[in-house]
Amino acid sequence: MQLSYFLQLLLNGTVAGLGYALIAIGWTILLGMARLVNFAHGTMYMLAAFVTWYLMRMQGFEYLPAILVSCLVLAVLCIVMQHMMARQIQTQDLTSIMIITLGISYILTGAAGLFFGGTPQNIASPLRALRLTVGDVRLTGLDLTIILVTLIIYAAVWLVLRRSRIGAAMRALAEDGKLAQLYGINPALLLGGIFAFEGASVALAAGLIAPRAPILTTMGFQEVILTFVIVVIGGIGSVPGALVAGLAIGIFISFFSALVSSAFALSAVFATLLVFLVARPSGFGKGI
Amino acid sequence: MTTGAAVMSCRDVSVRYGASVALHDMSLDMHRGEMIGVLGANGAGKSTFVNALAGWSRGAAAVSGEISLLGRSIARVKPHVRFRSGVALVSEGKNVFGRVSVSDHFRLIRIPAPEDTRFRVTADEIFELFPRLAERRSHLGGQLSGGERQMLALACALLSCPRVLLLDEPSIGLAPMIVTELLQTVRRLVDRGLPVLLVEQNAEAALKVVDRVVLLETGRKVLEGGREVAGDSRIQDAYLGKRKE
Amino acid sequence: MPKSLPLSHLFLALALIGFFLVPYAWSDSRVIVGYCVLTAILAIMSYGVDMITSDLGEVSLGQALFLAAGTYGVGIGTTRLGLSPVATLALSIVVALALGAVLGFITLRVREFMFSLVTYCAAVVAHEVAYNLEFLGASEGILGIPSMELTLGPFSYVADTNLRLWPIVFLMLLLVLGLMALFRRSTLGAEALMSHLNPDLAESLGVNLRRTRLKVFLLSAPVTAVGGWLYAYQRNYVGPDVFEPYFIMLFLSAVILLGKRLLLGPLIGVALILFQERFLSLGGDGNKVFLGALLVVMLLALPRGALSLFRK
Numbered sequence: 001m002q003l004s005y006f007l008q009l010l011l012n013g014t015v016a017g018l019g020y021a022l023i024a025i026g027w028t029i030l031l032g033m034a035r036l037v038n039f040a041h042g043t044m045y046m047l048a049a050f051v052t053w054y055l056m057r058m059q060g061f062e063y064l065p066a067i068l069v070s071c072l073v074l075a076v077l078c079i080v081m082q083h084m085m086a087r088q089i090q091t092q093d094l095t096s097i098m099i100i101t102l103g104i105s106y107i108l109t110g111a112a113g114l115f116f117g118g119t120p121q122n123i124a125s126p127l128r129a130l131r132l133t134v135g136d137v138r139l140t141g142l143d144l145t146i147i148l149v150t151l152i153i154y155a156a157v158w159l160v161l162r163r164s165r166i167g168a169a170m171r172a173l174a175e176d177g178k179l180a181q182l183y184g185i186n187p188a189l190l191l192g193g194i195f196a197f198e199g200a201s202v203a204l205a206a207g208l209i210a211p212r213a214p215i216l217t218t219m220g221f222q223e224v225i226l227t228f229v230i231v232v233i234g235g236i237g238s239v240p241g242a243l244v245a246g247l248a249i250g251i252f253i254s255f256f257s258a259l260v261s262s263a264f265a266l267s268a269v270f271a272t273l274l275v276f277l278v279a280r281p282s283g284f285g286k287g288i
Numbered sequence: 289m290t291t292g293a294a295v296m297s298c299r300d301v302s303v304r305y306g307a308s309v310a311l312h313d314m315s316l317d318m319h320r321g322e323m324i325g326v327l328g329a330n331g332a333g334k335s336t337f338v339n340a341l342a343g344w345s346r347g348a349a350a351v352s353g354e355i356s357l358l359g360r361s362i363a364r365v366k367p368h369v370r371f372r373s374g375v376a377l378v379s380e381g382k383n384v385f386g387r388v389s390v391s392d393h394f395r396l397i398r399i400p401a402p403e404d405t406r407f408r409v410t411a412d413e414i415f416e417l418f419p420r421l422a423e424r425r426s427h428l429g430g431q432l433s434g435g436e437r438q439m440l441a442l443a444c445a446l447l448s449c450p451r452v453l454l455l456d457e458p459s460i461g462l463a464p465m466i467v468t469e470l471l472q473t474v475r476r477l478v479d480r481g482l483p484v485l486l487v488e489q490n491a492e493a494a495l496k497v498v499d500r501v502v503l504l505e506t507g508r509k510v511l512e513g514g515r516e517v518a519g520d521s522r523i524q525d526a527y528l529g530k531r532k533e
Numbered sequence: 534m535p536k537s538l539p540l541s542h543l544f545l546a547l548a549l550i551g552f553f554l555v556p557y558a559w560s561d562s563r564v565i566v567g568y569c570v571l572t573a574i575l576a577i578m579s580y581g582v583d584m585i586t587s588d589l590g591e592v593s594l595g596q597a598l599f600l601a602a603g604t605y606g607v608g609i610g611t612t613r614l615g616l617s618p619v620a621t622l623a624l625s626i627v628v629a630l631a632l633g634a635v636l637g638f639i640t641l642r643v644r645e646f647m648f649s650l651v652t653y654c655a656a657v658v659a660h661e662v663a664y665n666l667e668f669l670g671a672s673e674g675i676l677g678i679p680s681m682e683l684t685l686g687p688f689s690y691v692a693d694t695n696l697r698l699w700p701i702v703f704l705m706l707l708l709v710l711g712l713m714a715l716f717r718r719s720t721l722g723a724e725a726l727m728s729h730l731n732p733d734l735a736e737s738l739g740v741n742l743r744r745t746r747l748k749v750f751l752l753s754a755p756v757t758a759v760g761g762w763l764y765a766y767q768r769n770y771v772g773p774d775v776f777e778p779y780f781i782m783l784f785l786s787a788v789i790l791l792g793k794r795l796l797l798g799p800l801i802g803v804a805l806i807l808f809q810e811r812f813l814s815l816g817g818d819g820n821k822v823f824l825g826a827l828l829v830v831m832l833l834a835l836p837r838g839a840l841s842l843f844r845k
Contacts, residue, residue: 103828110821168392181367183396225654263665270658
């Protein structure tokens with residue numbers, strides 16, 4: 001293989017992988033901190049992509065404001081979800097929560113279909129037009145943005161969790177929600193923050209990643225799988241683990257698609273996960 | 289020495305868990321500079337009472353009655369808000385986070401603005417009071433010994449500049465020497481004005497440091513008085529750990 | 534085990550007999566006959582989910598795999614291998630069990646929510662595989678599945694219409710109902726329930742929670758596969774559409790709609806949901822919103838099922 005080809009695949013994989021990591025960060029935090037599984041995550045990604053598209057195409061928004069509004073919409077949606085499931089969250093009824101989020105996912109799929117229609121659309125990000133060349137390797141402004149934004153967000157989340165009061169509060173909440181109240185922690189508010197972060201981060205990810213391909217209201221399932229695989233391999237609740245896992249998976253898919261088959265890339269990833277589960281069910285990274 | 293109006297008071301507080309009543313019509317006032325000992329055998333309702341004051345429980349407790357702090361009712365207030373208002377509870381059993389470090393525990397506490405009604409203590413004073421914690425700042429809660437965990441929980445409660453301190457069985461599982469040390473530390477704080485409610489099964493240790501005594505039996509207050517009640521036969525029974533059949 | 538009252542047995546028998554007679558009573562309405570056949574087939578599939586969700590208390594989102602084993606077993610079995618219906622049934626069940634075993638062993642040591650996630654991912658990935666693999670017909674699926682033809686010596690019975698397929702479908706439904714009743718009375722059923730309601734007690738009594746989950750999972754596989762087997766012959770078509778979220782949503786809703794561990798619960802649940810879809814349709818997307826909302830509302834407002842409104 002030529003070096004330039006290899007490097008291009010590596011770069012594409014890095015960009016894609018960091019993108020997956022960005023999609024996964026909200027879910028990692030939700031699972032690691034609140035021990036909750038949100039099956040609507042992938043559908044939320046789809047919804048955010050369509051909200052961004054709709055605002056740009058139908059309402060004449062610019063790219064960045066559209067993404068910001070979409071982040072707001074999704075954050076609000078997630079907080080609504082949190083309040084709907086308040087009782088189930090309090091009693092840690094994970095089975096119900098899984099089914100409820102599955103149901104919400106289906107509602108959102110149907111609603112998106114009704115509102116946005118069934119035709120594939122494209123988000124026209126102006127960053128894509130920006131072409132850069134580093135040696136023999138090409139990337140767009142969007143690729144660069146994905147790299148930077150993901151690294152920044154991960155660094156910020158890491159710092160907040162490790163160094164700030166909110167981070168300590170979240171870890172306390174994760175360990176013992178009842179006891180946390182005796183330390184002045186407001187579980188509902190903190191949980192709301194975690195849910196809102198999930199919504200906002202997945203919307204940001206959608207705004208940056210969805211422009212790379214056509215979007216459909218039936219999409220979102222692949223994102224759930226990738227997210228899940230990242231979180232499991234990276235270690236549940238581990239922020240650096242998710243970043244590394246995302247990167248690894250992105251690069252794997254890039255090479256696998258180019259050299260073997262792109263149609264079965266996801267299946268290959270999943271097969272890797274299964275092997276992983278048998279060998280090391282608790283992932284690589286340590287929980288926070 | 290006690291001064292003036294009650295800092296915290298409760299009237300006819302009852303607690304039910306489902307159909308069973310764990311606490312009946314409890315009334316009590318807490319004053320500045322006063323330590324009240326709540327004694328009684330296992331299951332007498334001591335923890336239930338002190339948890340109700342903090343608005344907190346691990347189970348599904350239904351609390352009725354009046355509870356007020358500095359004259360304002362807090363009966364409907366959530367536990368984390370009560371904590372911010374100055375009701376600090378050091379609960380029995382697990383009262384620190386095993387996976388959070390000592391310094392992160394302190395980070396959790398929001399230090400309120402200085403105020404007359406609040407007990408003022410700085411982080412440096414905390415480390416003076418509990419030198420062992422200073423040495424173990426980066427240790428996780430789960431890596432501390434039993435006595436150190438109690439100190440940590442107490443230190444965090446004090447750091448929040450409370451108006452009232454509630455201690456639920458701080459001596460459980462601790463060596464007698466450490467218990468003495470802990471209670472004497474608390475007594476010094478009381479002498480500086482902090483109202484403290486001490487729930488204890490270890491009547492002997494409690495009687496050495498408290499100003500007033502309340503005895504609970506099956507959820508009811510059966511005796512209240514100053515230290516002179518130490519001679520009462522019912523207290524004697526609690527002292528010696530006997531239970532009346 | 535609680536003794537069933539004879540009254541409920543009587544009701545059960547009457548309800549089933551009544552259900553059996555409906556297509557014959559309205560035999561000239563293709564709509565009604567088709568509705569009955571489809572209800573029964575989808576109900577059979579949902580009993581697999583019922584076992585796992587109502588009794589074991591976990592959420593398996595991989596039933597689509599067993600459904601697919603059933604349909605593709607017929608698809609491959611008839612068009613490529615020329616197998617008889619009995620042989621395709623055997624093939625379907627074997628494939629379903631194999632898939633269940635693989636997934637089950639892999640998830641043997643993981644926690645409940647991981648089990649759900651892994652089964653979910655397995656279904657999505659299986660979708661991708663079926664969609665792309667030529668051998669399985671790729672995105673177009675396998676067309677031209679012959680109708681079910683049962684031969685015994687010189688006699689042959691061809692189920693080329695819904696009405697002619699009905700007795701076979703109904704027979705399978707009865708078998709599945711019998712299996713469910715037996716399961717609930719069996720040791721495995723008791724273990725599953727105990728693992729769900731009181732895991733600590735179960736473990737202290739020697740019940741291996743993970744193995745119990747595996748066994749129930751494996752038992753549910755052929756049940757759903759049988760539904761898939763019938764589905765293929767009914768539609769004369771097999772395709773990757775069986776992986777669409779519609780099916781798992783339908784199964785979960787049907788199982789929780791009336792209440793847990795009611796023998797006819799899923800059947801009535803499927804009947805009601807299909808009724809809305811067929812006769813009170815809100816359009817494809819509208820129906821999705823309705824079905825999703827039904828599931829969510831039921832879990833939030835009536836977690837014990839609709840019948841809890843009448844019980845107290």
